[in-house]
Amino acid sequence: xxxQLQTKSPRDKWLSVKRGFMGKCPHCGEGxxxxxxxxxxxxxxxxxxxxxxxxxxxxxxxxxxxVVGHIIGAGILFMEERDFGxxxxxxxxxxxxxxxxxxxxxxxxxxxxxxxxxxxxRMHGFGGNEEAATLPASAPSLT
Ligand SMILES: [Zn+2]
Numbered sequence: 682x683x684x685q686l687q688t689k690s691p692r693d694k695w696l697s698v699k700r701g702f703m704g705k706c707p708h709c710g711e712g713x714x715x716x717x718x719x720x721x722x723x724x725x726x727x728x729x730x731x732x733x734x735x736x737x738x739x740x741x742x743x744x745x746x747x748v749v750g751h752i753i754g755a756g757i758l759f760m761e762e763r764d765f766g767x768x769x770x771x772x773x774x775x776x777x778x779x780x781x782x783x784x785x786x787x788x789x790x791x792x793x794x795x796x797x798x799x800x801x802x803r804m805h806g807f808g809g810n811e812e813a814a815t816l817p818a819s820a821p822s823l824t
Contacts, residue, residue, distance in 0.1 A: 689808065692801040701797025702790050706730055708800065714793050721796065734806035735799055741792035748791075749783045 697707035706712040712727030723733045753776055760772060767775075800807045 689803070692803070694798060694801040697797035697801035698794045699797070701793035701795070701800070704789065704793050706732070707797040714796065715789060719789055719792060721792075730800075731806075732796065732800075734804075735796040736805045737792050737795050737799075740795050741788055744791045744795070745784055745788045749780060749787060752783065753780050 692707075696710075700707050700710045701714060704714050706714055706725035706728060708730040709725060709728035712722075712725035712730075714721060714725075714732060716722045721732050721735055721737075724731050756779075757772070757776060760767065799805055803809075
């Protein structure tokens with residue numbers, strides 16, 4: 682038995698994630714994925730690949746907080762363990778600013794990587810079967 686997914690060519694997951702992380706189209710790697718800071722283009726300006734199928738939702742902020750939290754937590758513990766003599770108020774203000782900058786920098790990269798993975802896995806209509814992606818399985822047929 683051959684399913685529709687088995688007849689389609691496989692997509693390189695790591696290449697797609699890498700292209701998405703860099704803010705590029707997961708299909709061609711040339712066109713920009715975002716038309717604004719976190720606004721995804723409806724289609725790739727270079728190859729025309731439809732990108733509006735993405736459903737990143739809350740995953741990029743979750744992944745961003747997870748990564749940045751580990752980096753900042755390790756940094757704070759390192760500074761405390763080595764006792765560089767930095768006043769607490771300087772550390773508090775400094776780590777807050779570093780956390781904010783890291784989160785703002787990493788968030789679009791995480792969103793792009795997730796969209797790249799969704800594209801590689803043909804999720805949410807990226808596989809070409811748009812009707813199946815938009816209608817829940819329990820939806821009544823319109824025909
Ligand atoms: Zn493209």
